[in-house]
Amino acid sequence: MSVTEKATSAEQLRGAGLRVTSARVAILECLRFARHVTAEEVAGKVRERVGHVSTQAIYEALNALTDAGILRRIEPAGSPARYESRVGDNHHHLVCRQCGAVADVDCAVGHAPCLEPAANAGFQVDEADVIYWGLCPDCQGGHP
Amino acid sequence: MSVTEKATSAEQLRGAGLRVTSARVAILECLRFARHVTAEEVAGKVRERVGHVSTQAIYEALNALTDAGILRRIEPAGSPARYESRVGDNHHHLVCRQCGAVADVDCAVGHAPCLEPAANAGFQVDEADVIYWGLCPDCQGGHP
DNA sequence: TCGTTTTCTTGACTTAGTCGTGTTTTTGGG
């Protein structure tokens, strides 16, 4: 499986005008399976695959990939930034107040959803960031 | 003006079961005029009114007031937390990518807006946090 | 006014990153 995937990851990088390095490929591979992971978690998984990579390299790569549109960064309040490889559909997120679990939600309002607020106060809006806060199924048992 | 307002702020605090202190009253007074301000900005304004107050006291008071539902905290990605006194209507926010300016938006979808995502994945949702990202009128001049 | 409880102060600590500087890798051209 990994041959095809590595090829795809490399192509993705080249297509975005980025150099192909083992760290970046490993990041993309990891995010194929792990979703909504923090930079530290990515670092751990990447190191499992390719040995030592500095934390700063992880940050820089994640920033580069995010800027290139290959990854999407979400930053729920009170949580470190999380990354996912599902991009381009501007879906939203459910976040559990208790355990921090994150789930994807498709938008209710169409394909470029919620992008237009009722009155935009003169702002030129290009993205809507929607987070639904609540309790995930596992945390609904109501224990203090 | 300030007599009535101080009374009101004190009543608000007492009504929420919180002790009335000069720092808390000053915070509420400031947030009557200043909106979407950071903890540091609040600290500055509060100190103008009542002299020395420690930064930690500001943080603790803001947390207490937020927990009590008297203030609302918003935390746009890449910005420190901001506070506002407009609570209870679950309105949303426009944030400028360039200068960080924040503006209020009423919700388009009704009075308990966007609270229900299309599919909630079993989550018990109690709040929707919507941030529209874009450029404010002042930053639309397109200067690099 | 007194005592309890909450709040405030001071200061150390933590987390999640950014900023430089110098050293490796990639990679396209010869």
Place this chain on the structure above:
DNA sequence: CCCAAAAACACGACTAAGTCAAGAAAACGA
């Protein structure tokens, strides 16, 4: 295939925005 330029990475110092802990001060009910 080799080599220079550009990009990426390593290492370490630094920063912002808070939290945590222990003792002093202020609120408020009796």
